[in-house]
Amino acid sequence: MTTITTPPATDAAYPLHTSQSLRRTVLNRAFALIYASGILALFYRHQFTLRHSTTFISATITTTFLIADLVLAFMWTTTTSFRLYPTTRKVFPENLEKVLEEKGFPALDIFICTADPYKEPPMNVVNTALSLMAYDYPPEKISVYVSDDGGSELTLFAIMEAAKFAKIWLPFCRDNNIVDRCPEALFRSNGITFSDTAKIKAMYENMKLKVENVVERGQISVEYIVNEDERKVLDKWSQGFTCHDHPTVLIESEQENDIKGHPMPNLIYVSREKSKASPHHFKAGALNVLLRVSAVMTNAPIVLTQDCDMYSNDPETPKRMLCFYAHQSTCYDLGYVQFPQRFHGINGVDIYGSEYKRLYVINPEGMDGLRGPCYVGSGCFFVRRVFFGGPLSPELPKARQLRPDHVVEKPIRSPQVLALANEVAGSNYENGSFWGSKMGFRYGSISEDFFTGLHQHCRGWKSLFYHPVRPAFLGDLPISLYDALNQNRRWCIGLLEVVFSKYNPLTFGSHFMGPLMGLAYSHNAFWPIWSIPIIIYSLVPQLALLNRLSVFPPATNIWFLLYVFLFLGANIQDCLDFMLAHGTFPQWWNDQRMWLIRGLSSYFFGFMEFSIKRLRIASKGFLVTSKVVDGEQSKRYDNGVFEFGVPSPMFVPLATVAIVNVVAFAFGIVQILEGGNMDGLLGQMGLACLGVVNSWPIYEAMLWRSDKGKMPRVITVISTFVALFLCTLVLVVPNA
Ligand SMILES: O=c1ccn([C@@H]2O[C@H](COP(=O)(O)OP(=O)(O)O[C@H]3O[C@H](CO)[C@@H](O)[C@H](O)[C@H]3O)[C@@H](O)[C@H]2O)c(=O)[nH]1
Numbered sequence: 048m049t050t051i052t053t054p055p056a057t058d059a060a061y062p063l064h065t066s067q068s069l070r071r072t073v074l075n076r077a078f079a080l081i082y083a084s085g086i087l088a089l090f091y092r093h094q095f096t097l098r099h100s101t102t103f104i105s106a107t108i109t110t111t112f113l114i115a116d117l118v119l120a121f122m123w124t125t126t127t128s129f130r131l132y133p134t135t136r137k138v139f140p141e142n143l144e145k146v147l148e149e150k151g152f153p154a155l156d157i158f159i160c161t162a163d164p165y166k167e168p169p170m171n172v173v174n175t176a177l178s179l180m181a182y183d184y185p186p187e188k189i190s191v192y193v194s195d196d197g198g199s200e201l202t203l204f205a206i207m208e209a210a211k212f213a214k215i216w217l218p219f220c221r222d223n224n225i226v227d228r229c230p231e232a233l234f235r236s237n238g239i240t241f242s243d244t245a246k247i248k249a250m251y252e253n254m255k256l257k258v259e260n261v262v263e264r265g266q267i268s269v270e271y272i273v274n275e276d277e278r279k280v281l282d283k284w285s286q287g288f289t290c291h292d293h294p295t296v297l298i299e300s301e302q303e304n305d306i307k308g309h310p311m312p313n314l315i316y317v318s319r320e321k322s323k324a325s326p327h328h329f330k331a332g333a334l335n336v337l338l339r340v341s342a343v344m345t346n347a348p349i350v351l352t353q354d355c356d357m358y359s360n361d362p363e364t365p366k367r368m369l370c371f372y373a374h375q376s377t378c379y380d381l382g383y384v385q386f387p388q389r390f391h392g393i394n395g396v397d398i399y400g401s402e403y404k405r406l407y408v409i410n411p412e413g414m415d416g417l418r419g420p421c422y423v424g425s426g427c428f429f430v431r432r433v434f435f436g437g438p439l440s441p442e443l444p445k446a447r448q449l450r451p452d453h454v455v456e457k458p459i460r461s462p463q464v465l466a467l468a469n470e471v472a473g474s475n476y477e478n479g480s481f482w483g484s485k486m487g488f489r490y491g492s493i494s495e496d497f498f499t500g501l502h503q504h505c506r507g508w509k510s511l512f513y514h515p516v517r518p519a520f521l522g523d524l525p526i527s528l529y530d531a532l533n534q535n536r537r538w539c540i541g542l543l544e545v546v547f548s549k550y551n552p553l554t555f556g557s558h559f560m561g562p563l564m565g566l567a568y569s570h571n572a573f574w575p576i577w578s579i580p581i582i583i584y585s586l587v588p589q590l591a592l593l594n595r596l597s598v599f600p601p602a603t604n605i606w607f608l609l610y611v612f613l614f615l616g617a618n619i620q621d622c623l624d625f626m627l628a629h630g631t632f633p634q635w636w637n638d639q640r641m642w643l644i645r646g647l648s649s650y651f652f653g654f655m656e657f658s659i660k661r662l663r664i665a666s667k668g669f670l671v672t673s674k675v676v677d678g679e680q681s682k683r684y685d686n687g688v689f690e691f692g693v694p695s696p697m698f699v700p701l702a703t704v705a706i707v708n709v710v711a712f713a714f715g716i717v718q719i720l721e722g723g724n725m726d727g728l729l730g731q732m733g734l735a736c737l738g739v740v741n742s743w744p745i746y747e748a749m750l751w752r753s754d755k756g757k758m759p760r761v762i763t764v765i766s767t768f769v770a771l772f773l774c775t776l777v778l779v780v781p782n783a
């Protein structure tokens with residue numbers, strides 16, 4: 048094992064990294080003061096109206112808006128925590144050699160998680176593994192561990208093929224100085240003219256054909272098994288082996304040389320033991336097994352966690368990371384360096400807001416000026432020590448070989464090492480231990496990333512955010528609305544699990560990390576409560592409009608200006624933030640639409656499912672997001688067409704709101720044409736109009752589309768009934 052050495056005293060002359068606070072900081076702070084005064088004024092008006100309301104109806108409506116506005120004000124406060132100290136960083140890897148010799152570079156253990164060969168095609172895992180093995184970093188210092196929670200021989204077969212292909216791929220990348228080291232990405236981009244490209248591409252295609260063929264048939268034909276070793280390995284999938292119940296499978300490819308005689312990284316496949324009798328804790332459980340197995344085999348001081356669909360897009364990334372860790376003496380409490388999650392294949396206007404620019408780029412920059420960004424599950428370089436207690440209060444495992452400072456002396460293939468590695472991957476190994484509570488990745492939330500990072504910050508660790516111009520990693524994204532919402536719903540359940548645990552970011556978090564960090568973490572954790580104001584504002588003013596009941600001040604009144612200021616102020620600032628982070632206006636527009644859509648569906652359903660889980664009625668666990676691409680579907684996605692297709696209950700509130708808004712808007716137009724006095728109803732007309740514009744893809748999907756992605760008839764029918772019911776209901780309520 049290599050430890051990080053302290054640099055010589057010359058480091059001031061050769062900086063490795065610099066940080067700078069963003070110029071908008073001062074403006075942000077001034078605006079925050081003004082906006083906060085606006086919010087206070089609004090609450091003054093609410094209490095005034097409430098005290099002077101004469102009827103039950105008007106008191107109820109005022110209370111409803113009071114609740115909605117309280118939530119909005121709380122969320123605004125949490126967002127403000129990102130705007131007070133935004134920071135960016137630069138690194139200078141070219142100075143690295145002046146500070147640290149290559150043989151002093153720390154070793155790197157890379158963890159790749161996969162969980163289902165049918166939702167996460169093994170060829171994607173292969174591409175991710177190859178791109179990471181081909182890092183521009185001393186290969187003998189890299190070990191790639193693939194955790195397969197799907198317990199699938201298909202994935203293992205793919206990994207064995209990858210190990211063979213790597214012997215050709217790695218020297219090819221190195222000798223030609225290739226930047227796209229993910230084979231699929233390189234061959235996708237046209238016009239490559241390296242020597243041997245055609246030959247290597249043919250070999251790659253051949254491997255891909257084999258792997259895809261095996262996955263399609265669900266078994267490995269005999270002609271694909273070339274030697275006795277492979278036969279023996281695959282024999283482990285004997286009768287009774289299921290993905291929920293099976294012994295550990297651990298296969299290591301010894302550090303061999305590539306075809307040019309250079310050393311290669313280790314590649315290790317681990318499918319931990321599973322048994323129905325013990326909980327496996329999903330991804331967090333898988334990562335903890337990898338932490339232990341890797342400790343026994345290589346115990347590198349730096350650990351990179353990676354989802355199987357996130358390939359490396361830049362071979363220089365570990366050197367950039369090292370720019371932060373090289374000065375270990377000055378950063379004893381630096382726990383991790385998080386790179387943003389970025390994605391490939393996003394359609395130009397990003398209809399599903401899949402980039403999550405705020406979550407992955409803007410907010411982490413804001414937290415970087417505090418104690419550092421949240422951990423987002425992938426693209427994160429940890430120091431191994433961060434998993435074992437606080438920087439000054441270590442919490443070490445009993446077994447000496449699992450401790451972060453343990454030096455591995457035996458080769459990874461030695462029988463003792465293998466025996467111990469198998470033991471620590473056992474399903475009972477964690478019984479009665481602190482794994483998942485005080486050590487390793489945290490259990491108790493299916494958003495294990497958020498929970499783990501929160502816990503580490505609370506224990507006194509710091510983190511850093513680094514956003515390189517060329518994305519360090521690129522991942523797959525859901526290309527149907529159903530998948531996008533389901534992913535978000537799962538996150539919400541995980542976040543609520545954190546909110547309702549002892550580690551509530553607002554109380555526990557603020558106490559241990561300071562109020563601003565507490566608020567920043569709360570912003571994510573409290574995502575699901577966005578649905579309260581979103582549901583209220585997309586239904587109540589519109590229904591009131593149908594009843595000619597005015598809920599906002601008249602347009603000629605000074606208070607109306609306050610509403611306009613609060614609405615435009617928040618949206619314009621949000622849009623500016625988005626565009627300063629290299630977004631475009633249409634992307635921002637779609638992003639705000641997705642925010643509303645989530646508020647009406649995934650946030651709300653996430654909350655419901657969380658409650659059901661709490662009552663121990665049922666739980667779906669960690670539903671892995673599908674990464675399989677259907678041709679027709681992906682064509683529609685590329686053309687920016689919304690994909691409904693499946694009859695999901697999550698679409699009912701969306702369609703209902705779309706219908707109510709269009710009915711209210713039409714009613715308003717008729718009033719104007721008839722010369723009615725719209726002064727008091729202008730605000731409501733504005734909201735209904737916004738609702739109609741935002742709902743356009745829903746009308747399309749319900750009325751005139753005929754492709755497979757249209758809104759299922761049953762959802763349209765149910766939603767129409769619900770909408771009509773709501774509209775008639777308000778007509779029978781007496782006009783206040
Ligand atoms: O039992 C499980 C379930 C999932 N995974 C892996 O977890 C990763 C993330 O799963 P995915 O379905 O792709 O979820 P996403 O919502 O796309 O992932 C985001 O959200 C997760 C938390 O909900 C984080 O763990 C991820 O890093 C983050 O990218 C994948 O590599 C899976 O193979 C496992 O290893 N074991």
Ligand SMILES: [Mn+2]
Nearest residue numbers: 354356522672
């Ligand atoms: Mn994913």
